[in-house]
Amino acid sequence: AKAEALAELQAALVRREQLQDLGQFERAMAAGRALLPQLEAVDDPAAWGTYHGLEALDLLMLGRGGEALASATAALGAAGRSGDPDTILHATLILTRITLRTGRIEESTRWQRLSESLSEQATDPWFRFELHKARAFLATTIGDRRGAESGFADALAWSREHHPPDSFELAVELLNHGTAAIRLGLALRGDWPPGPAEAEPTNPEEVLSPAERRSRAERLIIDGLAETRHGLAQGSARLTDRHPIMIAGLLELAGLLVALGRDDEVPAVLDRLEAAVAELPITDGSRRSVELARARSLAAAGHCDRAFAKLDAQRAALEADGESTPAMRANAAMNAAALCQWSHPQARALLDRAVDLLDPDPEQPASTLGAVAHRNRALSRIAWALAADPAADPALLDEARARAEADLARARATFARLQGTALTGTDQDAIIAVVEHMLELAYAPPGSATAEARARLGAQRHRLDELNQAEMLTLLDRLL
Structure with missing residues (x-):
């Protein structure tokens, strides 16, 4: 009887996973939690590991990183009790992914190495595919753009061998490899600087002449665009553009087209994205990302008023929505203020509003969210200095700088207390150090010697690349 109950439970977990595959993460979690009575009755460690692992991935996709990490840790505990090598490996791969997505790069690297070691005992060849992707991400x-392109190429080759040619699974890998190939092509062509973890080949057979380098770059870009477009077309046909992976792929394509100088192709991609997110609430991150991409496209074309109106409408909608968080509203205000080099007359007022919204919860003074809020308050004050009237009262600037320094001190102290816990990543000190130098440069008196500050800031820029701090990079590049 227990064997039959376990088989029924495993089948139900598969159906629950199918909802996740469709991008229906809330429904998938509800379906999983409805299985709790069966899970408790059967009490099979491997089934518990599957349950917690699936919930961890749903939570991650819903932007709830802390909860995702807790569920992934529970999955590993259950997997360990099962003693099954495949279940244990699956749990470590989930931890690899979640720690990476939540900024814990060193921790993710350790989980990946453990997964590579455990894979020697795995029986399911699918794990080799997952390890290729873990390495690539x-x-x-x-x-490391070369490493990313190589890892995604291996994952794509595996997918071609194991999935039908018209499958959504293959479409995803075409997207992953296509965009990685374009990024590497841009770097080889010299449009992008080398990545911080990127080293030139030392094997003489891999060293390219300038002509060979240009040729390889163009081939990577051409083939990458073809794969990306193929993946998007196939993914849309199998599901719809509303799937989170499709939205992410279209956003990536829009950004890469800008980098390639193919700005005339961007509006069509943005039209497709806007149709995909039209029915999503304003609190959904995908919708806000699409609106931000459209606004930045308008700003790049010189339509600053239209761009500002787009993001100011987003900010107003978030202010009126009872489900939005202060962080969402503050981010919308900061994004609107940053358009067209902080040139809009309302930029400073919006940055002041962001600072007010980012006031940490006094009941949670030692939380990661509180520390991030203090750090972002400092960033808002740095942007405020850039947006300020050159004839502004020096006393106002001095006051803003003092408050920014106080916010950074609070952020650093909180992160220090939380260091090594599950509540924070391992790279916050690096981010705070960059912000401190940004602050020094933003508030430097007119005509003062800033070469040393610029040099220090430029030397640290790669850390923001490593940590995927895109919004902070925009502000840093304006300072440099």
Whole structure:
């Protein structure tokens, strides 16, 4: 009887996973939690590991990183009790992914190495595919574009061998490899600087002449665009553009087209994205990302008023929505203020509003969210200095700088208390150090010697690349 109950439970977990595959993460979690009575009755460690692992991935996709990490840790505990090598490996791979996505790069690297070691005992060949992807995503995050392209190429080859040619699974790998190939092509062509973890080949057979380098770059870009477009077309046909992976792929394509100088192709991609997110609430991150991409496209074309109106409408909608968080509203205000080099007359007022919204919860003074809020308050004050009238009262600037310094001190102290816990990543000191130098440069008196500060800041820029701090990079590049 227990064997039959376990078989029924495993089948139900598969159906629950199918909802996740469709991008229906809330429904998938509800379906999983409905299985709790069966899980408790059967009490099979491997089934518990599967349950917690699936919930961890749903939570991650819903932007609830802390809860995702807790569920992934529970999955590993259950997997360990099962003693099954495949279940244990699956749990370590989930931890590899979640720690990477939540900024714990060193921790993710350790989980990946453990997964590689455990894979020697695995019986399911699918784990080799997952390890290719884990290696590729880590390489992407640390700026190793060659490693990313190589890892995604291996994952694509595996997928071609194991999935039907018209499958959504293959479409995803076409997207992953296509965009990685374009990024590497841009770097080889010299449009992008080398990544922080990128080293030139030392094998004489791999060293390219300038002509060979240009040729390889163009081939990577051409083939990468073809794969990306193929993946998007196939993914849309199998599911719809509303799937989170499709939205992410279209956003990536829009950004890469800008980098390639193919700005005339961007509006069509943004039209497709806007149709995909039209029915999502304003609190959904995908919708806000699409609106931000459209606004930045308008700003790049010189339509600053239209761009500002787009993001100011987003900010107003978030202010009126009872489900939005202060962080969402503050981010919308900061994004609107940053358009067209902080030139809009309302930029400073919006940055003041962001600072007010980012006031940490006094009941949670030692939380990661509180520390991040203090750090972002300092960033808002740095942007405020850039947006300020050159004839502004020096006393106002001095006051803003003092408050920014106080916010950074609070952020650093909180992160120090939380260091090594599950509540924070391992790279916060690096981010705070960059912000401190940004603050020094932003508030430097007119005509003062800033070469040393610029040099220090430029030398640290790669850390923001490594840590995927895109919004902070925009502000840093304006300072440099």
